[in-house]
Amino acid sequence: xxxxxxxxxxxxxxxxxxxxxxxxxxxxxxxxxxxxxxxxxxxxxxxxxxxxxxxxxxxxxxxxxxxxxxxxxxxxxxxxxxxxxxxxxxxxxxxxxxxxxxxxxxxxxxxxxxxxxxxxxxxxxxxxxxxxxxxxxxxxxxxxxxxxxxxxxxxxxxxxxxxxxxxxxxxxxxxxxxxxxxxxxxxxxxxxxxxxxxxxxxxxxxxxxxxxxxxxxxxxxxxxxxxxxxxxxxxxxxxxxxxxxxxxxxxxxxxxxxxxxxxxxxxxxxxxxxxxxxxxxxxxxxxxxxxxxxxxxxxxxxxxxxxxxxxxxxxxxxxxxxxxxxxxx
Amino acid sequence: xxxxxxxxxxxxxxxxxxxxxxxxxxxxxxxxxxxxxxxxxxxxxxxxxxxxxxxxxxxxxxxxxxxxxxxxxxxxxxxxxxxxxxxxxxxxxxxxxxxxxxxxxxxxxxxxxxxxxxxxxxxxxxxxxxxxxxxxxxxxxxxxxxxxxxxxxxxxxxxxxxxxxxxxxxxxxxxxxxxxxxxxxxxxxxxxxxxxxxxxxxxxxxxxxxxxxxxxxxxxxxxxxxxxxxxxxxxxxxxxxxxxxxxxxxxxxxxxxxxxxxxxxxxxxxxxxxxxxxxxxxxxxxxxxxxxxxxxxxxxxxxxxxxxxxxxxxxxxxxxxxxxxxxxx
DNA sequence: GGCTACCATCGAATCGATTCGATCGAAACG
DNA sequence: CGTTTCGATCGAATCGATTCGATGGTAGCC
Numbered sequence: 001x002x003x004x005x006x007x008x009x010x011x012x013x014x015x016x017x018x019x020x021x022x023x024x025x026x027x028x029x030x031x032x033x034x035x036x037x038x039x040x041x042x043x044x045x046x047x048x049x050x051x052x053x054x055x056x057x058x059x060x061x062x063x064x065x066x067x068x069x070x071x072x073x074x075x076x077x078x079x080x081x082x083x084x085x086x087x088x089x090x091x092x093x094x095x096x097x098x099x100x101x102x103x104x105x106x107x108x109x110x111x112x113x114x115x116x117x118x119x120x121x122x123x124x125x126x127x128x129x130x131x132x133x134x135x136x137x138x139x140x141x142x143x144x145x146x147x148x149x150x151x152x153x154x155x156x157x158x159x160x161x162x163x164x165x166x167x168x169x170x171x172x173x174x175x176x177x178x179x180x181x182x183x184x185x186x187x188x189x190x191x192x193x194x195x196x197x198x199x200x201x202x203x204x205x206x207x208x209x210x211x212x213x214x215x216x217x218x219x220x221x222x223x224x225x226x227x228x229x230x231x232x233x234x235x236x237x238x239x240x241x242x243x244x245x246x247x248x249x250x251x252x253x254x255x256x257x258x259x260x261x262x263x264x265x266x267x268x269x270x271x272x273x274x275x276x277x278x279x280x281x282x283x284x285x286x287x288x289x290x291x292x293x294x295x296x297x298x299x300x301x302x303x304x305x306x307x308x309x310x311x312x313x314x315x316x317x318x319x320x321x322x323x324x325x326x327x328x329x
Numbered sequence: 330x331x332x333x334x335x336x337x338x339x340x341x342x343x344x345x346x347x348x349x350x351x352x353x354x355x356x357x358x359x360x361x362x363x364x365x366x367x368x369x370x371x372x373x374x375x376x377x378x379x380x381x382x383x384x385x386x387x388x389x390x391x392x393x394x395x396x397x398x399x400x401x402x403x404x405x406x407x408x409x410x411x412x413x414x415x416x417x418x419x420x421x422x423x424x425x426x427x428x429x430x431x432x433x434x435x436x437x438x439x440x441x442x443x444x445x446x447x448x449x450x451x452x453x454x455x456x457x458x459x460x461x462x463x464x465x466x467x468x469x470x471x472x473x474x475x476x477x478x479x480x481x482x483x484x485x486x487x488x489x490x491x492x493x494x495x496x497x498x499x500x501x502x503x504x505x506x507x508x509x510x511x512x513x514x515x516x517x518x519x520x521x522x523x524x525x526x527x528x529x530x531x532x533x534x535x536x537x538x539x540x541x542x543x544x545x546x547x548x549x550x551x552x553x554x555x556x557x558x559x560x561x562x563x564x565x566x567x568x569x570x571x572x573x574x575x576x577x578x579x580x581x582x583x584x585x586x587x588x589x590x591x592x593x594x595x596x597x598x599x600x601x602x603x604x605x606x607x608x609x610x611x612x613x614x615x616x617x618x619x620x621x622x623x624x625x626x627x628x629x630x631x632x633x634x635x636x637x638x639x640x641x642x643x644x645x646x647x648x649x650x651x652x653x654x655x656x657x658x
Numbered sequence: 659g660g661c662t663a664c665c666a667t668c669g670a671a672t673c674g675a676t677t678c679g680a681t682c683g684a685a686a687c688g
Numbered sequence: 689c690g691t692t693t694c695g696a697t698c699g700a701a702t703c704g705a706t707t708c709g710a711t712g713g714t715a716g717c718c
Binding site: 011054056057059060061062064065068069070071072074079080081084085090091093094097101104106107108109110111113115116118119120139142143144219220223248252256276277278279 | 340383385386388389390391393394397398399400401403408409410413414419420422423426430433435436437438439440442444445447448449468471472473548549552577581585605606607608
């Protein structure tokens with residue numbers, strides 16, 4: 001048997017393996033991919049040839065080019081530190097990564113900038129809540145990369161996964177109204193689709209709720225706004241927040257000022273995330289995080305396959321905890 | 330000018346652009362990559378040809394194959410929900426992603442399993458603290474993928490980024506000893522390199538510190554262990570924890586049992602992460618998270634370039650807060 | 659004017675697989 | 689026994705760029 005002189009430094013390719021096993025390149029490929037049947041004997045020879053050559057399997061880059069897929073889905077989350085500071089991001093991402101992993105796909109973190117848009121991504125998930133423009137959007141759309149937007153702005157060409165913000169907000173508002181509250185305040189997020197929907201739901205019940213202020217879902221920021229609000233006299237008996245972190249901040253700040261929750265002030269959150277460091281179970285609107293993540297990932301998978309995908313709106317559930325109570329007469 | 334009949338559905342390639350611009354394929358490539366000079370006139374013609382054809386730039390998959398790089402670095406963090414529940418993970422990852430993004434590289438989240446090991450990764454960062462084996466390790470090493478291990482097990486072929494656990498632990502122990510403490514307890518992490526080092530540091534000062542128990546850096550888990558420990562009578566005057574989250578749990582549980590921190594019990598943490606929901610500044614060992622992340626990413630970059638990289642051990646700083654005090658006589 | 663340098667451009671090789679269609683035997687069938 | 693069918697294998701085309709070495713023309717220099 002004769003062949004080219006082997007350069008010891010070069011890593012072996014499938015062609016080397018095929019030659020060593022005495023089969024054609026295509027057969028060797030089939031032995032690894034299993035895309036068409038190969039006799040047991042042949043597969044054995046190919047694999048053992050691979051073993052003795054130190055071949056570690058088909059080069060993923062080559063496979064990617066040929067198949068036109070990278071096996072990677074991008075997820076735009078903004079700056080990591082802020083994206084993940086919100087505990088609501090985790091359980092959802094967890095579900096996303098789980099579904100993708102089951103399909104052998106990887107999840108790539110994309111920042112807010114357009115830097116990553118030139119990486120080979122099979123699809124992109126956008127869940128930068130509270131931001132309505134995105135530098136990478138045009139580029140991705142032009143390249144035909146499927147886009148799945150979570151609770152996001154209505155961008156043409158994207159698939160939407162959302163929760164029923166409006167109904168959730170209305171339910172928590174109704175709950176407070178049933179408890180006798182008439183004067184409520186609300187802590188809001190940045191102007192965004194979820195915020196607009198939730199505010200609409202709230203105002204179905206309390207048309208003239210007072211706005212304490214806007215801030216992201218951050219304990220310190222929310223606490224500062226609350227502090228400013230509570231330092232003035234007010235007849236408000238309940239505060240409706242847009243996240244459990246905000247709600248916790250209100251609870252902490254109210255207590256710091258000698259108020260009792262819920263006797264002096266009722267507080268409601270949103271999300272339904274664990275807050276073990278708070279010795280009080282929050283009344284909140286529970287999101288189906290896992291389901292949202294699965295729906296998102298599944299939508300991405302279908303769009304990668306080129307299938308049409310319907311938008312999804314998931315229901316939410318009111319969870320009554322110990323942070324809301326009947327208004328004291 | 331004649332050419333092949335254009336199939337309207339096919340997305341244009343660089344060859345199409347070159348033909349339309351009347352230049353060679355190689356020149357068109359140069360016009361986009363800028364790897365060699367191209368006259369301004371030519372570049373203009375190429376770019377405008379690209380524009381009118383709807384060409385969105387060189388196909389990343391093809392570029393990747395040719396260059397033998399994917400532009401993606403994997404980071405093994407274990408199950409997302411547990412990995413990111415620890416607030417210490419974020420600032421570091423943030424620095425990692427920042428450095429990589431500046432180089433145009435993406436960051437791909439790898440789970441604990443070996444599923445993702447077959448994706449095309451230029452390097453892999455391993456920071457699953459508390460786990461000493463990894464399903465994907467052999468595969469990655471066989472494929473020659475550079476590996477950077479953060480505070481991790483001593484794996485051959487990997488570059489190590491670490492902090493001076495031992496000295497940090499010794500410093501906090503010395504601090505407590507200086508305050509008069511003689512009987513201390515410790516809450517430990519799973520058996521792992523950082524835990525062994527920190528324990529060694531602690532025992533330099535308190536050779537027979539009591540072990541309360543082992544748990545991950547989770548508030549609820551730590552609180553349960555502490556609860557069990559404090560339910561028995563003890564002469565311990567200080568508790569040394571391996572994370573600020575653990576320390577916060579000890580503070581919360583001690584207070585729940587009517588103890589005052591630090592008067593009745595001193596508590597020390599590790600990491601130096603913000604705990605705004607705790608109305609007490611923890612005494613802790615502050616890690617240089619950002620620097621650790623930058624060192625990690627930089628090491629990965631250098632190893633991708635094929636350069637030799639030295640291991641790194643970063644110093645830590647004792648921060649004295651309000652959770653430790655002089656032992657009451 | 660002849661020589662060297664250099665810049666822009668081009669043709670061809672290359673990266674490492676997957677996959678389509680063809681071929682070749684052997685088994686199944688009537 | 690001739691024909692059909694099926695499974696295994698192979699050759700060749702293909703995915704879409706990057707890059708090496710060569711070429712030709714122009715400018716600089718003595």
